[in-house]
Amino acid sequence: MTSSARPLILGAPYRPAHEENRMRNEGNVPEARKAFYAGANKNLVFLLDNRFRWMQRFIDPDTAEGVELGCGQGYGKDVLKAKSYLLTDYNEYDWLDVKMVDALETPFKDAQFDFVIASNMIHHVPYPPKFFAEVRRILKPGGKLLVQDVNASVLMRMMLHMMRIEGYSYDVDVFDDSKPVNDPSDLWSGNNVVPNLLFDDAAAFETRMGGFKVLEQGFSETLVYLASGGVTSKTFFIPLPRPVLQVLHGIDKVLCGVAPQVFALQRRAVLEKI
Numbered sequence: 001m002t003s004s005a006r007p008l009i010l011g012a013p014y015r016p017a018h019e020e021n022r023m024r025n026e027g028n029v030p031e032a033r034k035a036f037y038a039g040a041n042k043n044l045v046f047l048l049d050n051r052f053r054w055m056q057r058f059i060d061p062d063t064a065e066g067v068e069l070g071c072g073q074g075y076g077k078d079v080l081k082a083k084s085y086l087l088t089d090y091n092e093y094d095w096l097d098v099k100m101v102d103a104l105e106t107p108f109k110d111a112q113f114d115f116v117i118a119s120n121m122i123h124h125v126p127y128p129p130k131f132f133a134e135v136r137r138i139l140k141p142g143g144k145l146l147v148q149d150v151n152a153s154v155l156m157r158m159m160l161h162m163m164r165i166e167g168y169s170y171d172v173d174v175f176d177d178s179k180p181v182n183d184p185s186d187l188w189s190g191n192n193v194v195p196n197l198l199f200d201d202a203a204a205f206e207t208r209m210g211g212f213k214v215l216e217q218g219f220s221e222t223l224v225y226l227a228s229g230g231v232t233s234k235t236f237f238i239p240l241p242r243p244v245l246q247v248l249h250g251i252d253k254v255l256c257g258v259a260p261q262v263f264a265l266q267r268r269a270v271l272e273k274i
Contacts, residue, residue, distance in 0.1 A: 006170045010157040013169035018188070020164040023233035027188050030093065032232045033073040043237055046245045047228040050220065051119065051266070052079040055146045058270060064114040067138070069103040070121030071096070072232060082115070090187065104130045108138045115139075119148045120231075123166075123194045126184040129177035129209065136211045139273040145212065151219055151267040152193040153260065165233055166190035174198050175208040199269050212271040219256040219264035223248040226265075 006012065018026065025031055036044060052075065059066065061081035067088060068076055074087040074095050088101035101107065103118075104127060116135050125131045135145050150156060152168055160166060167190065172181040174197045183189035198205055202214040224245060229237030240248075255263040 007154075009154050010161065011170060013167070013171055014157075014161060015167035015169065016160075016164040021233070022163045023165050023230060023235050025230075025232065025234045026165065027232070029072055029091070029232055032234070033093075033095070035234075036073060036075070041229055041237065041239070042242065043224075043240055043245060044228045044231065046242065046249075047221070047224055048075045048231070049079055050224070050249065051148050052076045054218075054268065055115075055117065055148075056080055058144045058146060059115050066113050066115035066117065067098075067106075067108065068117040068119065069101065069106070069135075070118065070124065072119075072121075076117060076119060104134055106134055106138060110137055111140045111143075112138050113140065113143060115144045115146060117146045117148075120150065122147060122149050122198070123190050123192050124182065124187065125194075126180035126182050126189075127177050128174045128181065128194060128198060132209050132212065133177075136273055141273055143273045144215075145269075145271040145273070147195075147199075147269040147271065149195040149267060149269075150190075150192045151260065151264045152196045153264050154262045155222065156192065156265050159265075160192060163235065166192055168192040170197070172197070195267055195269075199267070211274060213274050215270040215272050217267065217269045219260035219267050220252065221266040222252045222255045222263045224252055 059080060059082050062083060064082045065084040066082055067086040069088055071087045071089050077085055077087055086097040088098045089096055090100060090102055092099045116139055169191055170193055174181055174194055181194055182191040199217060206214060227237060227240060227248060229235055
């Protein structure tokens, strides 16, 4: 991706330092998990339910065996049903089923899983081709990679500048496994345009990455995201009753359907190993 492909609005590289962050709790995953299970933020429960629940269509609850890479707080296991669902991360959190798992070089067997989940972690991966090659290795033929991640819409780029939580750069080649797309030495380094560079052109992804077919894509979250108060990093939010959240969710569907590259703050993709 060259600089000529940058969008006209907020297209220049933006890389805020951690100390510039205007949100609370950056990187404190155990504290975020503790707060979530204390039940104080129903807005966030609604958000995360929607981020994971769509994946169930691709997971047989009785027979499927899968793994989530870079699971963070591990909320997906509360939502999804499977014969086996392993939570992993490059850390030693108590709730992990397998600890200290590098998503670029996992300890799992070839063709071990029916599904792999990557929820808001691909934009943190420094070498996307190595990640997809590893996922191909551990997936069974016909297995699914279920992706939920950021969408670098105009609104998302505006939010990143306002909150200074993570950055982005279009001046990277996501298909080059020799050059990182973010800082490999910083687990919380995020390049928020990586999902767009990977998936906006599905045919290019299939050709250049190889080994996967893009089965479907979609966009989500505008007002519900803004009302959530943050997942790991936190900011101010107003608790809302579920009927109000459902109305916001309906408005989001319209906004994300009409102009996803303006409004949508999240995107999803289903990839099948071929």
